[in-house]
Amino acid sequence: KQEVTQIPAALSVPEGENLVLNCSFTDSAIYNLQWFRQDPGKGLTSLLLIQSSQREQTSGRLNASLDKSSGRSTLYIAASQPGDSATYLCAVDPRKETSGSRLTFGEGTQLTVNP
Amino acid sequence: DAGVIQSPRHEVTEMGQEVTLRCKPISGHNSLFWYRQTMMRGLELLIYFNNNVPIDDSGMPEDRFSAKMPNASFSTLKIQPSEPRDSAVYFCASSPGLALPSYEQYFGPGTRLTVT
Numbered sequence: 001k002q003e004v005t006q007i008p009a010a011l012s013v014p015e016g017e018n019l020v021l022n023c024s025f026t027d028s029a030i031y032n033l034q035w036f037r038q039d040p041g042k043g044l045t046s047l048l049l050i051q052s053s054q055r056e057q058t059s060g061r062l063n064a065s066l067d068k069s070s071g072r073s074t075l076y077i078a079a080s081q082p083g084d085s086a087t088y089l090c091a092v093d094p095r096k097e098t099s100g101s102r103l104t105f106g107e108g109t110q111l112t113v114n115p
Numbered sequence: 116d117a118g119v120i121q122s123p124r125h126e127v128t129e130m131g132q133e134v135t136l137r138c139k140p141i142s143g144h145n146s147l148f149w150y151r152q153t154m155m156r157g158l159e160l161l162i163y164f165n166n167n168v169p170i171d172d173s174g175m176p177e178d179r180f181s182a183k184m185p186n187a188s189f190s191t192l193k194i195q196p197s198e199p200r201d202s203a204v205y206f207c208a209s210s211p212g213l214a215l216p217s218y219e220q221y222f223g224p225g226t227r228l229t230v231t
Binding site: 034036042043044045046049089091102103105106107108 | 119148157158159160163171174206208219220221222223224225
């Protein structure tokens with residue numbers, strides 16, 4: 001059974017700092033990995049999707065990397081801003097024929113960026 | 116597009132009552148997912164549909180839960196009878212489809228259900 005772990009569970013940083021969020025998964029047979037952001041009381045917003053054949057994806061100040069063989073992904077946020085404060089979740093998609101699309105989520109990292 | 120629309124946003128009901136949650140996916144999306152989020156268990160997939168057909172309902176907790184997708188633009192998740200342990204935020208998500216090599220899931224704002 002796939003298990004996804006995110007470290008740290010919570011992170012508080014001063015504005016402007018670069019930071020890294022970590023995600024690890026136990027079964028490396030994944031189809032893709034997706035990073036989401038969740039604001040309090042809101043739904044999830046997709047940030048980046050990395051296919052299993054890719055090593056990284058970038059969007060603005062965000063960069064996500066994937067090392068499938070070691071079961072790890074990182075989300076790098078450059079020059080953090082207070083507006084980045086949210087919970088960040090990673091999710092893996094096995095996309096096997098029998099399971100179809102069944103995202104398994106980590107428990108998230110709660111990020112606070114202090115002005 | 117307005118995104119994934121869910122209703123109601125909040126629902127408070129008494130134990131034993133029937134609860135119906137509604138979802139309108141993004142137009143043109145072929146896949147629809149129902150998730151439940153709790154503090155104890157995090158985000159869990161309950162069921163998903165592809166082209167209105169249920170593909171995997173192994174996440175549905177028990178027979179009290181049922182989901183339907185009568186057409187491409189509407190889905191319901193029903194709990195009958197509801198129990199206090201069903202209290203959670205229920206999310207609906209849609210994506211362009213399983214056939215595409217790369218897709219993302221787009222989430223609705225969720226329905227916060229409280230069963231007293």
